[in-house]
Amino acid sequence: MFSGAQISLYPMADDFVSVIMAALTGLDPWREALRIETDDISTLLVGPPEVLFAAMRDLFVRAAQTGVHCVLSAAVSRGCPGEPDDPICMAQGGFARDLALPDRIAAARANVGLAAVTGQDVAAQFSLYPLGEGPHMDEIYGCIDFLKASGTFDRSKNFCTRLRGDAGPVFATLCEAFTNFGTVAGHVVLDVTVSANSPSAR
Structure with missing residues (x-):
């Protein structure tokens, strides 16, 4: 199943180029497991969800x-019917999508509890879109139940859910929402915004 993300990074600084170029070194450990394509708007990452x-x-x-102050904007997609399957996208994490919804909620919560701590506090908001045929609202409500028990839930907002905490558990929460909710073979999209060091928070 094809999975990928179109991402854009926005450092709010005069020397934003140097911040972006230094940040790109964070991709180095993952380059062999990803296909990466960059243009003047965004960077495409194609690979397994984890x-x-x-x-x-x-x-x-x-x-x-x-x-x-930095912001990351991402559109993350799996199972898009317009994209061919790609062997590089094969999940390695043994995700629990074949389990009943209550068991997926429990598995997702347990996985977030295992996330490594980075020492960087972040805020995030995202929306989950299970597309195609299927019990969409059951999956969305199940995801909401997971989020409220994830340890990163901040609050519900119009059209999205807000998360807060260390970047490790927050990104793990996003990954679990992406992989464990929506039908196994269905098209699922996340619309994600992550922020750190915002002056508004102070």
Whole structure:
């Protein structure tokens, strides 16, 4: 199943180029497991879901650790019927999508509890879109139940859910929402915004 993300990183600094270039080194450990294509708008990451979110986490943490206000915007997709299957996207994590919804919620919560701590506090908001045929609202409500028990839930907002905490558990929460909710073979999309060091928070 094809899975990938179109990502854009926005450091709010005069020397934004140097922040972005330094942040790109966060992708180095993941390059062999990803296909990466960059243009003047965004960078495409194609690969297994657990690698996509780990790579986004490391990229964003490198940028945020400079102390400048940084925002990551991402459209993450799996199972798009317009994309061919790609062997590089084969999941390695043994995701629980074949389990009943209550068991998927429990498995997702347990996986977030195992996430490594990075030391970088972030805020995020995202929306989950299970597309195609299927019990969409059951999956969305199940995801909401998981989020409220994830340890990263901040609050519900119009059209999205807000998360807060260390970047490790926050990106793990996003990964679990992406992989465990929506039908196994269905098209699922996340619309994600992550922020760190915002002056508004102060």
